[in-house]
Amino acid sequence: MKCAFKWELADQSEFGSSEDYSDAESEMKGLLRRAVNKARHPFNISFALEIGVLALSLVMSRGIVDGDRDNWAREIIAATPFHPSAELEGETLSKMPENWVAEKVSDAEISRIVGPKLQNANLRFANFVEAIAIRANFASADLTGADFKSADLRGANFTDAVLRGADLRGANLNYVIGLEPDQLKRAKFDSKTIFPEYLLQDSAFQILLGSRRSGW
Numbered sequence: 001m002k003c004a005f006k007w008e009l010a011d012q013s014e015f016g017s018s019e020d021y022s023d024a025e026s027e028m029k030g031l032l033r034r035a036v037n038k039a040r041h042p043f044n045i046s047f048a049l050e051i052g053v054l055a056l057s058l059v060m061s062r063g064i065v066d067g068d069r070d071n072w073a074r075e076i077i078a079a080t081p082f083h084p085s086a087e088l089e090g091e092t093l094s095k096m097p098e099n100w101v102a103e104k105v106s107d108a109e110i111s112r113i114v115g116p117k118l119q120n121a122n123l124r125f126a127n128f129v130e131a132i133a134i135r136a137n138f139a140s141a142d143l144t145g146a147d148f149k150s151a152d153l154r155g156a157n158f159t160d161a162v163l164r165g166a167d168l169r170g171a172n173l174n175y176v177i178g179l180e181p182d183q184l185k186r187a188k189f190d191s192k193t194i195f196p197e198y199l200l201q202d203s204a205f206q207i208l209l210g211s212r213r214s215g216w
Contacts, residue, residue, distance in 0.1 A: 086126035094134040102132045102152075107174065110134050110155045119157075139178065163187045181205040 092102045095114040105113065115135030123138075125145040135155040142162045150170040159178025163186070170192040173179065179196070181204040189195075189212065199205045 086123060088131050089127045089129040090131060091128075092132045093136060094132055102134075105134065105152075107154065110175065113155075115156065158183065168193050181208050184208060 093116045094102070096102055096105070097112055100109075113134045115137060116133060117137045118141055119137045119139040121138075121141045123141055123143050123146055126143070126147070128146060128148045128151045130150045131148075132152045133156060134152055135157075136153065137157045138161045139157050139159040140161060143166050144162055145165040146163075147167045148171045149167050152172050153176060154172055155175045155177075156173070157177050161178070161183065163183045166187045168184075168187055168189040170190065172194045174194050174196055176196050179199060181199070181202060184205070185208065191213075195205075
């Protein structure tokens with residue numbers, strides 16, 4: 001059985017124009033090719049047993065806390081050789097001007113970068129660790145359990161994105177738009193996560209931030 005990557009776009013009517021839809025579709029296909037190239041093993045019976053044993057051992061040793069099921073599922077996926085989600089660790093997903101070095105882009109320069117168009121995409125449990133996704137459009141995307149540890153997400157659009165169980169520890173979220181406190185209630189973040197100024201001034205986010213700091 002071949003491993004299936006569920007990267008889906010909404011109907012064309014959800015986009016501003018047919019050109020926007022075509023651009024988004026091209027972005028998805030390119031990222032999918034890279035993800036498929038990183039897939040390691042086909043699914044088989046022995047692997048199913050491996051997952052079952054691992055899941056049972058995790059339940060026995062830790063239990064499952066309600067509200068943390070997505071983090072638990074991601075932990076099982078990470079501990080096995082099979083990766084049914086997008087593997088984009090360390091990838092540069094944003095288009096840079098010629099001769100630019102992604103790691104050296106300053107805050108003043110991000111407006112000149114074209115981010116990947118991933119609106120409405122199904123990116124559940126995708127691995128974006130240390131990826132460069134400056135100005136990515138994640139509007140209405142399903143990012144459940146996605147791993148963004150130490151990713152460069154400056155200027156990204158998270159409007160109506162689902163971030164349940166997403167790991168944002170160490171991620172740079174400066175200048176993002178559409179990110180609201182409610183979206184972050186079930187996401188992971190830490191003292192190294194860089195948040196945009198508008199969120200830091202939001203009273204609801206300050207309450208959420210205060211409740212998390214005690215566990216850092």
